[in-house]
Amino acid sequence: MNQKLIAGNWKMNGSLSFNQALVGALRAGLQSPAACRIAVCVPAPYLSQLAELLKGSPIDLGAQDVSSHDAGAYTGEVCAAMLREFGVRYATVGHSERRQYHGETDAVVADKVRLALASGITPIVCVGETLAQRESEQTEAVVKRQLAAVIHANGHCISEIVVAYEPVWAIGTGRTATPAQAQQVHGVLRAQLKAATEQADRMPILYGGSMNAANAAELLGQPDIDGGLIGGASLKAADFLAIIAAAGRLAA
Ligand code: PEP
Numbered sequence: 001m002n003q004k005l006i007a008g009n010w011k012m013n014g015s016l017s018f019n020q021a022l023v024g025a026l027r028a029g030l031q032s033p034a035a036c037r038i039a040v041c042v043p044a045p046y047l048s049q050l051a052e053l054l055k056g057s058p059i060d061l062g063a064q065d066v067s068s069h070d071a072g073a074y075t076g077e078v079c080a081a082m083l084r085e086f087g088v089r090y091a092t093v094g095h096s097e098r099r100q101y102h103g104e105t106d107a108v109v110a111d112k113v114r115l116a117l118a119s120g121i122t123p124i125v126c127v128g129e130t131l132a133q134r135e136s137e138q139t140e141a142v143v144k145r146q147l148a149a150v151i152h153a154n155g156h157c158i159s160e161i162v163v164a165y166e167p168v169w170a171i172g173t174g175r176t177a178t179p180a181q182a183q184q185v186h187g188v189l190r191a192q193l194k195a196a197t198e199q200a201d202r203m204p205i206l207y208g209g210s211m212n213a214a215n216a217a218e219l220l221g222q223p224d225i226d227g228g229l230i231g232g233a234s235l236k237a238a239d240f241l242a243i244i245a246a247a248g249r250l251a252a
Pocket of ligand 1: 170171208229232
């Protein structure tokens with residue numbers, strides 16, 4: 001497997017001074033060369049600041065969303081081509097908070113993925129079940145339906161995406177999927193990707209949901225967990241660095 005990918009999702013957090021301090025601490029604490037791939041997905045207004053702060057570092061720049069339209073009369077939207085101009089390499093797409101609070105459907109997510117890929121941005125496609133869906137044994141059906149929409153709309157380009165399994169009940173709750181629970185779903189997603197592309201084994205499938213310095217090594221040690229999408233812990237340099245170090249040790 002390739003190097004692990006550790007991506008921070010800052011959500012709607014940060015300020016000019018906070019960002020500068022956080023990136024400074026990350027850069028000071030990172031080994032060179034980094035033993036895993038690293039990205040931070042930041043709020044759109046900070047993309048140009050982060051593009052400067054990350055220059056010459058092993059940390060790639062990410063956005064947290066991309067429009068499902070390519071240009072035009074869509075007030076408030078930011079399209080993939082604009083993100084690309086700021087050096088954005090990754091964008092989370094279909095995060096559960098976007099599905100939940102902004103009504104994003106599987107079809108909208110699939111369009112966003114298509115437009116991100118067309119602009120050379122790697123979408124980190126988030127899938128995951130709610131607690132009610134898990135308790136009624138719908139987990140597999142839900143994540144497969146979410147991923148199928150993206151596969152269907154993206155044909156042979158599908159090998160260029162990153163998938164993130166993020167159980168909704170584990171996001172920001174401090175409640176993490178057990179390594180076995182996460183691996184089980186990652187195995188399902190890997191099989192689904194294998195049916196769609198011969199490249200499935202080299203496609204990163206990240207786990208996200210209260211990953212932290214204490215649980216990262218065990219989660220990342222699972223055979224189909226190729227990295228992490230980290231929310232809260234990515235806002236604390238020491239914690240994010242510890243997760244990066246855990247990922248690096250597994251690659252060694
Ligand atoms: C996320 O927002 O993608 C996430 C995984 O958040 P947290 O790590 O805070 O659960």
